[in-house]
Amino acid sequence: MAFLPVIALVGRPNVGKSTLFNRLTRSRDAIVDNQPGITRDRLYGRGKVGERPFLVVDTGGLEAEDGPFRAQIRQQVEQVVEEAQVVILMVDGEQGLVHQDREIAERLRQSDRRILVAANKTEGEDPHLAAADFQELALGDPLAISALRGDGIDRLVEAAMAGFAHDDAEEADAPPRIAIVGRPNVGKSTLTNRIVGSERVIVSDTPGTTRDSVRIPFEFAGRVLVAVDTAGVRRRSRVAEAVEKFSVIKTLQSIEDADVAVLVLDASSEIGAQDASIAGMVQDLGRSVVVVVNKWDGLEGRQRRRIRDELARKLPFLPDPEILFVSALHGSNTSEVMPAVIGALDSAMVELGTASLNRTLRAAVTQTPPPMHHNRPVKLKFAHQAGKNPPVVVVHGNRAEALPASYVRYLGRYFANAYRLRGTRVRVIPRSGENPFADRKGTSRPSQGSSRRRRKL
Known part of the structure; x- marks a missing residue:
């Protein structure tokens, strides 16, 4: 890989x-x-x-x-x-x-x-x-x-x-990859060991124990998968030791290479800017995401309410992810992680039928019509799927490329909700239809009377 x-x-x-x-x-x-x-x-x-x-x-x-x-x-x-x-x-x-x-x-x-x-x-x-x-x-x-x-x-x-080989066949045959990402010492390695069912990654209370991305093949429900435990991403001002400067680029590479990212958060501390930054990396690279809030055991009701509130306030841009509250150390609720990962993986690889997509597009336009462009209506006519991981939907129509970004995001959310996709954002690409008369501008169509006169001649 x-x-x-x-x-x-x-x-x-x-x-x-x-x-x-x-x-x-x-x-x-x-x-x-x-x-x-x-x-x-x-x-x-x-x-x-x-x-x-x-x-x-x-x-x-x-x-x-x-x-x-x-x-x-x-x-x-x-x-x-x-x-x-x-x-x-x-x-x-x-x-x-x-x-x-x-x-x-x-x-x-x-x-x-x-x-x-x-x-x-x-x-x-x-x-x-x-x-x-x-x-x-x-x-x-x-x-x-x-x-x-x-x-x-x-x-x-x-x-x-030049010189970098790219074997598309090998990539197509590779098992799905799950990147475990987050800040240092949030429990990524402990969670990875729970997921794969063995002590495969060194676990320590010292932040930064994992210095490289560790890839571990395993099986779940008859499917072969690869878990990738990444080095924790520190704030740049705190990165002093040279070897730990690899963490950002290794995490970026792991997310890019993955099919699903599991974002691990620490319930014993507040959700900070660094957590949001890592979530933004996942979002920008178009990967499906599952959010795991670790160290949930022993928290009081007030602390749990604070974490839930911070999730809503600080990570609102994530596309309806499955959010799990677990204790990787004690195993509480960790059995729910892999079913959520499989759900996100299936959402990333979903196949959307063209007929169904067009019915959904009509329903989205009926619920919220696209805004006018220069006092002229934008008519969306046809949609089809153009890719996976993330799902890509191309929407054709008159002046479709003039759609504002907010409406394109609305269509993506509508498609994701209609197909019940979890932790997966649908990328919508608007395409304007070509005017078949575009190359005949300035030429007037002959009137009915003139054509009659020519026929008589």
Whole structure:
């Protein structure tokens, strides 16, 4: 079972790493500013070229001068090189080769990672001439790009992804995977041992005992499954030990690779921003989710009411997940976890008949018609399923692509509720129908009288 390839972006400040990160991930997660040194921590995101997904990491800029964050940034970049399979050294094509580029290249040559050099900010220049200065770095042929305009990005990503095999048949035959995710010391390893029925994972009161993702095949109700116990995701300000910096990227890889995520929460402490962040990772990657609130035994009624209230307030974006209250240590209610996981897995892989989908679409439109677009009605006519895990439904109609995001979310919720899907969000893609007369604009249709006159002639 292969994890997604990891591509790291490194370089001195203000060479365009965050701009390239945003373009590769199709997001604006990285702050982009002309002031050097804005990115002080690592950002992780999911990119895709063709049918091949990958993870991309944006790092803080490396500088030789001392400063309040220089040592931390250098440590971050050195660690991310260990995490990545490919490192893209970004340089400034406008400024040309500078001493800092040489220093960073020297550090990178000491690693065993594959290194690519990307000369950014080369808009309007001959690619070969713009990148020629950086041949001196002796890291292969530099590639001229423009992260801002997108020039040369496809060629750069193709070079980065070269050599990574992707066996679709092997993935199709792989058993379903269940990622156990959550903060450190919430009981993920104890719950994993309960699920698989043996002491397969080391359990300790010390947070961070699990440093890597542990994959355990097992059987449940005649089905072969794989449980993945992940390292706990800490708050970044608390991540000091170098090896624990793997946790975020390992968790992202495990969620991406999984079919269902089991989000484990600690009932003895409040549901915090880090819990919501991990839930957001699951949501963003489109995975079905089961929420397990651990350490439920021994709590007073007031504490239990507080947890239930926090679940409603802090995790409202999760798509109607099964929520279980258990004690992994004592085994209370843990027998309910796997049936809930199977329910979420079946929801993720559900097959929706076209006739049934269209009846459901008509019912959704009847209950809440789509809003007008420029005083013209949006007519939704036809729906069909286009994918699984998560279920993808394409809705066709006149001006369908003008639907507001709120209405698209409404359709997704309506489909999920109609088919009783648990912990699974239906992704709805609106598609506008083509106008068969679009290429005949400006041509008037002959009147009935004129056609009669032509026939008489």
